Amino acid sequence: MSDLLRYIGDGNALPDAQPPEGLKEKNLLEMYRWLVLLRTFDERAVTLQRQGRIGTYALYWGEEGTQAGPLYAMDGGDWVFPSYRQNSIAMLRGVPAATILAWWRGYGGKYGFYNPREHRVGPICVPIATHLPHAVGVAWAGKIRGDQTASLAWFGDGATSEGDFHEAMNFASVLKVPTIFFCVNNQWAISTPLSKQTATRTIAEKARAYNMPGIRVDGFDPIACWKVTHDALDRARNGEGPTLIEAFCYRIAPHGTADDPRLYRDENEAEQWKPLEPLSRMSRYLKRLGILSDESAAEIEGEAKEQIAAAVSEMESISHPDQDILFDTVYASGRPWMFEEALRELRSVERPDEVKPLGPPTSPGAGEEGKTQ
Ligand SMILES: Cc1ncc(C[n+]2csc(CCOP(=O)(O)OP(=O)(O)O)c2C)c(N)n1
Numbered sequence: 272m273s274d275l276l277r278y279i280g281d282g283n284a285l286p287d288a289q290p291p292e293g294l295k296e297k298n299l300l301e302m303y304r305w306l307v308l309l310r311t312f313d314e315r316a317v318t319l320q321r322q323g324r325i326g327t328y329a330l331y332w333g334e335e336g337t338q339a340g341p342l343y344a345m346d347g348g349d350w351v352f353p354s355y356r357q358n359s360i361a362m363l364r365g366v367p368a369a370t371i372l373a374w375w376r377g378y379g380g381k382y383g384f385y386n387p388r389e390h391r392v393g394p395i396c397v398p399i400a401t402h403l404p405h406a407v408g409v410a411w412a413g414k415i416r417g418d419q420t421a422s423l424a425w426f427g428d429g430a431t432s433e434g435d436f437h438e439a440m441n442f443a444s445v446l447k448v449p450t451i452f453f454c455v456n457n458q459w460a461i462s463t464p465l466s467k468q469t470a471t472r473t474i475a476e477k478a479r480a481y482n483m484p485g486i487r488v489d490g491f492d493p494i495a496c497w498k499v500t501h502d503a504l505d506r507a508r509n510g511e512g513p514t515l516i517e518a519f520c521y522r523i524a525p526h527g528t529a530d531d532p533r534l535y536r537d538e539n540e541a542e543q544w545k546p547l548e549p550l551s552r553m554s555r556y557l558k559r560l561g562i563l564s565d566e567s568a569a570e571i572e573g574e575a576k577e578q579i580a581a582a583v584s585e586m587e588s589i590s591h592p593d594q595d596i597l598f599d600t601v602y603a604s605g606r607p608w609m610f611e612e613a614l615r616e617l618r619s620v621e622r623p624d625e626v627k628p629l630g631p632p633t634s635p636g637a638g639e640e641g642k643t644q
């Protein structure tokens with residue numbers, strides 16, 4: 272961890288650095304608000320899953336800095352592509368938290384989910400690395416059109432073993448596409464540790480094979496994550512092409528609510544990484560800088576709790592969308608005849624008018640089978 276770019280010290284041995292140019296007091300506070308909102312969403316979602324009110328959920332506890340930092344560096348016109356691990360990132364681009372919670376419940380509103388184009392946020396991507404070529408595609412389209420659209424895709428260390436990662440990296444570099452590849456190296460791909468995933472010492476060095484910069488950063492430091500993304504974006508907008516960022520951290524939480532990491536790793540290790548988690552570090556850093564007080568921190572927390580509580584009520588009032596949506600957004604030109612036929616057939620199958628809300632599991636682990644895996 273010692274060779275990584277970092278701004279937030281530990282108040283003792285590790286010194287603090289002044290925030291980088293471009294992050295004023297109000298920006299730091301806003302980023303802090305984002306972190307608190309992400310954390311509040313995540314903790315609430317886990318509780319909802321335990322109560323049987325949403326399905327299996329992929330938590331990101333401890334990885335909030337790898338989400339809020341880079342997103343804060345991007346412009347609203349830039350596209351971002353989350354994996355399941357950044358599942359609530361769209362709420363920071365104006366998507367109601369209720370829509371995202373409802374996605375985890377099985378349906379996210381009238382249209383199934385949010386419209387990616389409206390918010391420039393790709394759909395939550397569950398298949399590993401398949402969204403990376405998409406991120407390159409939208410930024411390449413922007414380049415062809417001559418606008419300034421850049422893109423960023425989040426993915427894990429495990430995703431770097433997928434062909435899609437290599438294809439996207441190659442394509443982006445050859446065509447000098449303004450894409451940021453943001454790898455959250457949490458050192459685990461479910462039960463597979465990093466050492467069994469790759470023979471390289473770091474993920475960042477994989478960038479050399481594609482002749483692009485590869486940058487390592489403390490993934491538990493949101494400000495460092497902001498800074499490297501900000502610089503990569505500058506290069507991208509200058510026509511210098513893509514960057515691979517490796518945000519080094521640790522998956523403190525289980526892979527998802529259906530996972531029990533005690534079966535494959537020593538949980539004492541996770542405990543050792545816990546003090547480095549971004550929210551308490553950022554809060555202490557801002558307090559040392561005199562930007563945040565106990566009172567303002569409590570106020571921010573209270574607002575986030577209120578927002579998410581309202582989202583939970585709203586989520587539970589969203590009714591099941593009509594079956595049409597399965598067919599309506601496949602082609603821009605509308606439904607071809609075979610879709611009409613399939614829809615007629617689907618409608619002829621008897622089903623209850625209302626889908627019952629998920630009940631609490633009847634036995635431990637019930638309702639947990641393979642959702643995000
Ligand atoms: C193409 C594909 N293969 C396998 C899976 C099953 N799977 C779900 S998560 C995961 C691990 C991914 O690890 P990593 O890329 O490090 O991301 P993290 O979960 O740590 O955020 C796997 C193999 C999948 N979703 N998609």
Ligand SMILES: [Mg+2]
Nearest residue numbers: 427428459460
């Ligand atoms: Mg991982």
